[in-house]
Amino acid sequence: MAEESTGKSGRSNAFVVSARQRMFQKIAKTAGEGLLFAMASFVAVIVLFIFFFVARDAIPFFQLRGFTEFFTSSNWYPADEPGQFGALAIIYGSLMVTIGSALIAVPMGVAAAICLSDILPFSVRQYAKPVIEMLAAIPSVAFGFFALVVLAPLMQNSGGPMLMWAWWILVSPFLLLAVIVGSDLLTTSIPDEKRRHQAYLLFLALFGLIAVAFLFMVGSLLNGLQIITGTNALNVSIILSFMALPTIVSVSEDALQAVGRDIREGSYALGATRAETIIKTILPAASSGILAAVILGIMRALGETMVVWMASGNSSHIPEPWFNYLEAIRTLTATIAGDMGEADQVTGSARFHVLFAMGLLLLLLSFISNFVSERIVIRQRRILSGQ
Amino acid sequence: MNIGTRKILDRSFTAVGIGSIIVMAFALMVVVVPIVSNGIGAVFFTGTVEHRKMLRNEFQRGNVEHLASGVASSERYRARVYEILGTFEAELERMEPEKKRAYTSKYSQTRTALQALLGPLPGDRAPMLTRFKYGQTRWEKAGEKLHDLLYESKWDNSNAEIMGKEYFVSRATAFEGTSLAPLFPYIKGNIEKMLLPEFTVYWGFITDSSVDSHFFGGIWPEIQGTFFLAMGAMLFAFPLGVIAAVYFTEYARPGFLNSMLRSANSTLAGVPSIVFGMFGLAFFINTLKVSESKSVLAGSLTLAIMILPTIIRAAEEAILAVPKTYREASLSLGSTKWNTIATVILPAALPGILTGGVISLGRAAGETAPIIFTAAVSVGSAIGLADVLSSPTPALSWNIYNLASEHEAAAQIRHVQYGMVLALVTIVLLLNLSAIVLRARISKKLKA
Numbered sequence: 001m002a003e004e005s006t007g008k009s010g011r012s013n014a015f016v017v018s019a020r021q022r023m024f025q026k027i028a029k030t031a032g033e034g035l036l037f038a039m040a041s042f043v044a045v046i047v048l049f050i051f052f053f054v055a056r057d058a059i060p061f062f063q064l065r066g067f068t069e070f071f072t073s074s075n076w077y078p079a080d081e082p083g084q085f086g087a088l089a090i091i092y093g094s095l096m097v098t099i100g101s102a103l104i105a106v107p108m109g110v111a112a113a114i115c116l117s118d119i120l121p122f123s124v125r126q127y128a129k130p131v132i133e134m135l136a137a138i139p140s141v142a143f144g145f146f147a148l149v150v151l152a153p154l155m156q157n158s159g160g161p162m163l164m165w166a167w168w169i170l171v172s173p174f175l176l177l178a179v180i181v182g183s184d185l186l187t188t189s190i191p192d193e194k195r196r197h198q199a200y201l202l203f204l205a206l207f208g209l210i211a212v213a214f215l216f217m218v219g220s221l222l223n224g225l226q227i228i229t230g231t232n233a234l235n236v237s238i239i240l241s242f243m244a245l246p247t248i249v250s251v252s253e254d255a256l257q258a259v260g261r262d263i264r265e266g267s268y269a270l271g272a273t274r275a276e277t278i279i280k281t282i283l284p285a286a287s288s289g290i291l292a293a294v295i296l297g298i299m300r301a302l303g304e305t306m307v308v309w310m311a312s313g314n315s316s317h318i319p320e321p322w323f324n325y326l327e328a329i330r331t332l333t334a335t336i337a338g339d340m341g342e343a344d345q346v347t348g349s350a351r352f353h354v355l356f357a358m359g360l361l362l363l364l365l366s367f368i369s370n371f372v373s374e375r376i377v378i379r380q381r382r383i384l385s386g387q
Numbered sequence: 388m389n390i391g392t393r394k395i396l397d398r399s400f401t402a403v404g405i406g407s408i409i410v411m412a413f414a415l416m417v418v419v420v421p422i423v424s425n426g427i428g429a430v431f432f433t434g435t436v437e438h439r440k441m442l443r444n445e446f447q448r449g450n451v452e453h454l455a456s457g458v459a460s461s462e463r464y465r466a467r468v469y470e471i472l473g474t475f476e477a478e479l480e481r482m483e484p485e486k487k488r489a490y491t492s493k494y495s496q497t498r499t500a501l502q503a504l505l506g507p508l509p510g511d512r513a514p515m516l517t518r519f520k521y522g523q524t525r526w527e528k529a530g531e532k533l534h535d536l537l538y539e540s541k542w543d544n545s546n547a548e549i550m551g552k553e554y555f556v557s558r559a560t561a562f563e564g565t566s567l568a569p570l571f572p573y574i575k576g577n578i579e580k581m582l583l584p585e586f587t588v589y590w591g592f593i594t595d596s597s598v599d600s601h602f603f604g605g606i607w608p609e610i611q612g613t614f615f616l617a618m619g620a621m622l623f624a625f626p627l628g629v630i631a632a633v634y635f636t637e638y639a640r641p642g643f644l645n646s647m648l649r650s651a652n653s654t655l656a657g658v659p660s661i662v663f664g665m666f667g668l669a670f671f672i673n674t675l676k677v678s679e680s681k682s683v684l685a686g687s688l689t690l691a692i693m694i695l696p697t698i699i700r701a702a703e704e705a706i707l708a709v710p711k712t713y714r715e716a717s718l719s720l721g722s723t724k725w726n727t728i729a730t731v732i733l734p735a736a737l738p739g740i741l742t743g744g745v746i747s748l749g750r751a752a753g754e755t756a757p758i759i760f761t762a763a764v765s766v767g768s769a770i771g772l773a774d775v776l777s778s779p780t781p782a783l784s785w786n787i788y789n790l791a792s793e794h795e796a797a798a799q800i801r802h803v804q805y806g807m808v809l810a811l812v813t814i815v816l817l818l819n820l821s822a823i824v825l826r827a828r829i830s831k832k833l834k835a
Contacts, residue, residue, distance in 0.1 A: 032725065033638055039627060040634035043699070044651035046692055050658060053669040108407040115404030130823050131412050137746070137819040138418065139753025140660075141784045142808050145791050146418050149801065177399050184392040242414050249411075273393055275400035296657070303659025305756040306784075310792050333661045333756070340668070340760055359665045363658060370657040374650065 051363065058360040061085075061353035070357065076316040076330075078339060078351045085354045089318045091361070093233070093329035094302060097312065100237030100325060101244055101301040106294050108241070109248030113293075114278055116249065117256040118264075136246035140306040147239045147311035152230030159227035159326075164219045172215055179207040227326050231313040234325040239311065240301040248297035255289020255377075256282060258384055288380040292373035299369050302333075303362060309334040332358045419812070426809025429802050434587030436461050437506060438524035445517070445598050446591065457583050464580045467573060468501070469509050475567040493561055497570075500536040504529060504574075505581060517599035518796075524603065525802065526584040533578055537571055592806055600766050601790055601803045606810060608769040612683070612780030613811070616762060617752040619687025619775065620694055625744055627691075628698030629733075632740075635699070636706045637728055656696035660756040663693045667761040681779035683770070686762020693757055694747035701743020705736040738829045742822045749818035753811060755784040765789040783811040 062070075065085055073086025112132075116125055155162065183203030190196040259282050267277040283290070313328020316335075320327070336355045343352040436457045442449045479490060502508060506522035514520050523529035538555035559571040574581070595605030639645045667689030671677050677684050709732050717727040733740075755763075763785035770780050790804045791797055797804070 029725075036630060036634040036638055040631040040639070041648060042627060043631060043655055043695060044648050046695070047651045047654050049670060050655075050662065050666045053666055053674065054662060057665075057669055108410060111404045111407040112411060115401075115408055119401055119404050120408075128408055128412075131408075131415060133819060133823065134816060135411060135415050137749055137753075137815055138415075139755070139784055139811055139815055141753070141755045141787045142422065142812050143418065145787055145804065145808050146422065148791055149804070150421050173399070173402075177396070180392060180395060184389060188389075242411075242418070245411060245414075273397040275397040276393070278400070299657055299659075303657075303661070305659070305661040306788060310788060333659060336661050336665065337756060337759055340665075356665060356669070359662050363662050366657045366659055366662075367654055370654050371650070374653055 051367075054356055054359050054363055057353055057356035059353075061350055061357045064350045064353070070354070074316070074318055076335075078354065079342070083351055085350060087332075087335075087354070087358065089316045090330050090332055090335050090358070092318050093312070093316075094331040094333070096233050096319075096325070096329055097236045097240055097308060097331060098298055098302045100233060101240035102294065102298050104237060104241035105244040105248055105297055105301075109245050109293070109297065110252055110290060112245070113249045113252035113256055113290075114283075117253050118274070118278055118282070132246045132249055135242060140243065140304055141310075143239050143243060144306040144310035147235055147307055148231065151235050151239070152311060154230070155227055155232070155235055156230035159230070160223050160225040163225060164223040167219055167222050168215065175211045175215060176208075179204065179211050183207055225326070229313055229326075229328050231311050231328055232326050233312065233319070233329045236308050236312045236329075237325065239307050240304055243304060243307070244297035244301045247300050248293045251293030251296055252286070252290045255286040255293060255380065258289060258381065259285045260384070285384070286380070288376045288383075292376040292380075295369045295373040295376075299366050303366060305333040305337050309337050314338065332362055422805065422808050422812055425802070425805035426807075426812075429806025429809070430589055430592045432587055432589070432802070433526035433584045434589070435522070435524055435526055435529060435582035435584055437522040437582065438587060438589075439585075441521045441524055441598075441603050442591070444520075445603060446595060448591070461581050461583055464577050465505060467577075468505070468570065468581075471567060471570045471573070472498075472501075472508065475565060475570075478566050490562075490565070493558075494567070496539070497536065497558060497562075497567070500532065501574075504532040504536055504578075518602040521603075523582065526582070528799075529578065529582055529584075533574070537575060593810070596768055597766075600794065601786075601800055602796075606783070606786075606803070606807050608767060608781045609783045609786045609807065610810060611769045612763075612782040613752050613784065613814070615683050615770075615772075615775055615780060616686050616690060616758060616782055617748050619683060620690035620751040621744065621748055623688060623691035624695045624698055624747065628695050628743075629702050629740060631695075631699050632702030632706060633728060633733075636703050637724070637732075652696050652699055655692070656700075658693075660693065660754055661759075663689050663757040664760045666692075667757060672761065678777050681760070681762050681764065682777050683762055683775040683780050684777075686758045686779075686782075687775075689757045689761045690751045690754065693754065694751050697747045697750065698743050701746070702736070702740045705739025705743065706732060708739060709735045738825055742825045742829070745818050745822040745825070749815040749822075752818070753784055753815045755788060758782060758785060765793070783807055783814075787811065 070085055070087050071091070072088055073084070074089035074092075075084040075086040076090060077084040116128060120128065183200055183206075186203055187196050187200045190199055263281055263285060264277060267281040268274075272280065308331045312331060312334060314330045314334055315328040316330040319325075319329065336358055339351070340355055343349070343355060436454075439449050439454050439457060443451070443454055475494070479487060479494065482490065498508065502511070502519070502522075504522055507514060507520065523532050534555075537558060539558055539561070540553055540555055542551040543554055544551040557571075559568060562568045562571075589605075592605040593610065594607050596608050597606065598604040635645075635648070639648070667685055671685040671688050672680065672682075677688065713731050713735055714727060717731040718724070722730070762779055763782050764779040765781065765786065767779070767781045770778050787804060787807050790800060790807065794800065
């Protein structure tokens with residue numbers, strides 16, 4: 001956009017431009033562009049301000065209490081005199097729901113993105129995309145309300161059977177597939193066709209029996225599970241995964257689309273099936289873009305407030321054992337939201353500033369992950385464009 | 388691997404992909420269906436005569452004659468209840484002290500349950516809170532309260548291994564042999580005549596303000612607050628965002644500065660919403676002091692910052708989508724660059740820019756975390772346009788949280804909560820739907 005746009009606009013005489021006019025136009029142009037630039041850099045100024053103002057209120061906390069307690073203790077009693085500000089359990093809670101939601105959302109989101117970009121015909125895709133956008137548009141407080149009022153009682157009253165059904169529906173197809181593929185792979189080295197087939201069937205029966213036994217064992221284990229509270233980490237993880245899904249799907253779909261047609265066609269020409277093409281060719285080519293999508297999706301889960309505030313139980317302790325998703329937990333965002341009301345009357349106290357310390361932690365995490373995902377996307381674009 | 392297995396793998400891969408999309412659609416349904424089906428109940432429900440009484444007294448609405456005849460006929464059936472109560476109270480006075488003590492507490496429980504069902508009984512002091520002035524206004528709630536009246540709930544904690552189990556004891560058997568015993572079958576048989584259930588359409592849920600912290604009335608203050616906040620945010624963010632997008636697409640030269648600005652934009656888009664709230668508190672309220680404490684203005688500014696990146700991105704995309712030929716034609720006719728932007732490019736990109744704006748409006752309306760510390764209060768009446776600079780407001784998103792998690796009787800006003808969620812979800816989804824439709828039209832137009 002560097003072409004000359006000044007000059008030749010005088011209305012009285014289009015072809016003669018006096019020196020004064022030209023100078024005036026130049027000044028106006030520079031001033032206008034300067035103004036536009038100022039407006040555009042407003043965003044950068046805001047980002048700097050956010051960092052500055054959150055850090056300004058966070059640093060006094062570390063001056064007052066140091067770093068050790070905040071990061072290593074899980075005694076969170078801010079209202080005591082003197083208060084205890086161990087945030088380890090809270091940070092762990094945040095991590096837990098983030099990882100939990102990623103475990104659900106990443107496989108589903110990537111599968112959905114592949115489906116949208118490579119499998120579904122265009123006509124179906126047109127209807128699938130708005131569904132994803134709708135999911136992204138539903139306000140977080142509505143999800144939180146759902147988690148608190150619908151999902152939590154359901155989990156508390158019939159969590160065991162629910163988990164069992166989920167286990168059956170989600171895991172049994174994959175296990176079946178693994179049995180088929182496993183027995184095939186184990187028998188490929190047998191040269192004689194007839195004996196290979198017999199061995200294949202044998203393995204199939206053997207593994208199948210083991211798989212069914214395994215399914216039933218875990219299923220009945222889950223069925224007998226007593227869930228003490230419905231507002232727990234699992235509940236929150238499920239809901240957060242719904243919220244992270246749209247981001248993961250749309251960003252990874254972009255990454256998959258960026259992989260050129262020629263790569264796909266080359267793979268098909270070599271005789272690969274569609275699944276093989278996608279898994280062995282397209283996914284590796286798009287892997288960095290998908291990674292970026294995963295990072296962005298995870299950030300959404302980590303930064304989400306209302307769902308965790310309403311439905312995580314807000315209990316500041318590390319679950320026993322550490323991977324127990326059926327216990328109530330507490331996260332950084334929920335702590336900020338919940339404690340600010342009680343703390344801001346006493347501005348200047350550690351109790352107020354500790355919340356800003358948590359905010360700073362969130363801010364830094366989001367900044368780093370954003371930066372990383374952006375770098376990844378840029379690098380992928382450069383590689384795919386062949387430079 | 389043999390070809391059969393490869394085929395199975397291929398098929399199941401497809402199935403997994405389609406399955407995950409179905410699961411997503413299912414998830415959307417699972418969330419939306421209960422919200423819609425229960426939320427509608429806030430407006431369409433079976434109301435009792437108590438609801439009509441409440442509407443008349445609190446909002447001066449409803450047909451007076453219809454109400455009067457309803458009240459008269461319900462009082463006819465209630466008279467017998469009061470009579471039974473009177474007889475029992477007299478009997479209670481005559482009992483031996485030990486027996487009297489045993490019955491007194493049971494009787495006061497019964498009386499409380501009866502008050503919850505029918506409203507204040509004769510001889511009661513006028514209640515302080517509006518919620519105790521009326522009996523059950525909703526028929527399905529009346530059913531629950533009737534159960535509370537007929538059965539006393541008790542907890543079985545005999546087995547320490549498992550959680551206590553609830554079980555019910557009939558009150559009629561507890562009062563066996565006293566003059567109160569006939570009360571229970573009488574109420575069970577005549578509840579309909581005492582409460583006169585009638586199908587009710589209460590549009591006031593949307594346009595009324597609330598009475599006694601949402602026990603009765605509607606959600607107008609919240610809707611209005613949400614409207615003010617979202618509109619205020621747009622007022623700041625939309626012009627700024629469009630101008631920034633014009634700069635990025637038309638004027639910015641590739642270089643370090645430009646990539647920094649772009650990074651800033653995506654960083655801003657990734658900041659957790661609660662951090663915006665903290666920033667709004669620390670900057671707009673504590674530092675700039677745009678208002679004494681929480682205010683609509685501070686909330687709008689905070690929301691504006693939050694939606695700015697979305698608007699910029701959408702506007703950029705819309706401007707870039709304008710065909711190059713438009714630009715070239717305009718420039719070749721001798722118009723200046725600025726003139727081209729203002730008269731050719733922006734009008735052509737306007738629908739796309741508006742799409743982004745509408746989506747951001749939805750986001751601003753739905754967000755809760757940024758307004759917790761900057762704008763939202765839990766109870767309050769609708770504020771006037773003149774107050775937006777200085778006073779906080781109730782807002783749908785915040786009040787959903789507040790009613791569901793912090794209200795002292797959250798379980799009793801589920802219908803209000805559902806109604807509120809439905810209102811918010813409807814607003815946001817309608818905005819998004821209109822954006823989707825708008826975009827579909829643009830892409831059709833650009834193709835043609």
